[in-house]
């Protein structure tokens with residue numbers, strides 16, 4: 435994967451996340467257990483900090499154990515509860531073992547947040563089969579394996595649950611990552627379908643669709659593409675991972691107990707006005723790219 439040097443830090447640090455003001459009351463998630471995939475990434479990390487500060491035990495999941503361990507240590511320093519779990523969400527057997535392990539250690543799981551995911555910018559006409567499959571496998575298949583394993587464990591334990599899938603805005607204005615639009619459209623459709631099928635099990639399923647949210651994940655985009663992101667919505671700024679975390683807490687927790695099958699867009703209005711060209715805006719549309 436091509437990574438571009440970042441001129442300054444991207445996103446929020448642990449020190450900032452530890453004290454960021456929140457609209458939620460302390461202890462609103464007291465004693466709950468929340469699984470956060472991609473928990474050491476930019477958005478997942480903000481979710482982990484917010485949910486832990488609200489009283490939950492946060493089980494953070496990813497492939498890089500050292501990043502997860504460092505985050506858990508930071509949380510523990512502030513007397514917040516968390517555990518690190520290495521798993522590749524594209525491996526269904528590993529995903530099942532992950533949920534077995536968390537249930538065995540914590541005795542419950544209340545919510546799953548799927549924040550693991552990503553893509554690379556490329557005109558769709560040039561996608562290789564391997565690149566297409568990497569993005570579909572991560573964002574659609576991996577998310578599904580996590581959703582299904584969570585739901586099967588809830589059914590087996592006769593325990594209610596909620597799922598929040600972090601997707602992208604699929605309806606308007608996001609170009610150069612068509613593979614992820616395809617995968618995330620699949621996740622949104624899947625979430626609406628199982629929101630109905632799993633309602634008898636007392637499982638809610640919702641999505642959050644962020645717009646341009648500054649995180650280290652942006653290193654996959656060129657500095658020129660990133661420079662245009664603040665102009666991708668009528669608020670003329672990028673979003674913060676904390677803004678996504680608070681939307682996620684709203685949907686995951688008791689505040690949304692009558693909401694299922696919904697997608698909450700957190701993009702500063704970008705789905706109504708604005709455009710994001712992750713590969714540079716072509717001259718045809720009035721941009722600089724040939």
Ligand SMILES: CCCCC/C=C/C(=O)SCCNC(=O)CCNC(=O)[C@H](O)C(C)(C)COP(=O)(O)OP(=O)(O)OC[C@H]1O[C@@H](n2cnc3c(N)ncnc32)[C@H](O)[C@@H]1OP(=O)(O)O
Nearest residue numbers: 435436552553554562564565568569645646651652654710
């Ligand atoms: C407002 C703006 C933003 C737009 C909205 C969304 C933003 C975000 O989501 S930002 C944060 C998300 N984080 C990331 O996207 C992280 C970076 N991306 C990735 O890690 C990958 O894209 C991945 C998720 C697909 C990783 O999967 P993995 O299996 O590890 O993939 P590989 O790196 O091994 O690559 C496999 C295959 O994919 C093709 N490929 C990968 N990178 C590129 C590239 N830059 N250009 C073209 N093709 C690429 C390629 O075929 C790779 O195979 P090889 O050629 O054999 O390496």
Ligand SMILES: NC(=O)C1=CN([C@@H]2O[C@H](COP(=O)(O)OP(=O)(O)OC[C@H]3O[C@@H](n4cnc5c(N)ncnc54)[C@H](OP(=O)(O)O)[C@@H]3O)[C@@H](O)[C@H]2O)C=CC1
Nearest residue numbers: 472475476477496497498522523550551552646647649651
């Ligand atoms: N930032 C933005 O502007 C936007 C982001 N999004 C989406 O929000 C989600 C989070 O984004 P963000 O935090 O910015 O991205 P990051 O790249 O910072 O974090 C993504 C995390 O996903 C984990 N991950 C990736 N693949 C796998 C895998 N196969 N198994 C387990 N974990 C995996 C990575 O951890 P590890 O390397 O340890 O596996 C990483 O920490 C992603 O789905 C992203 O596409 C959507 C719209 C906009």
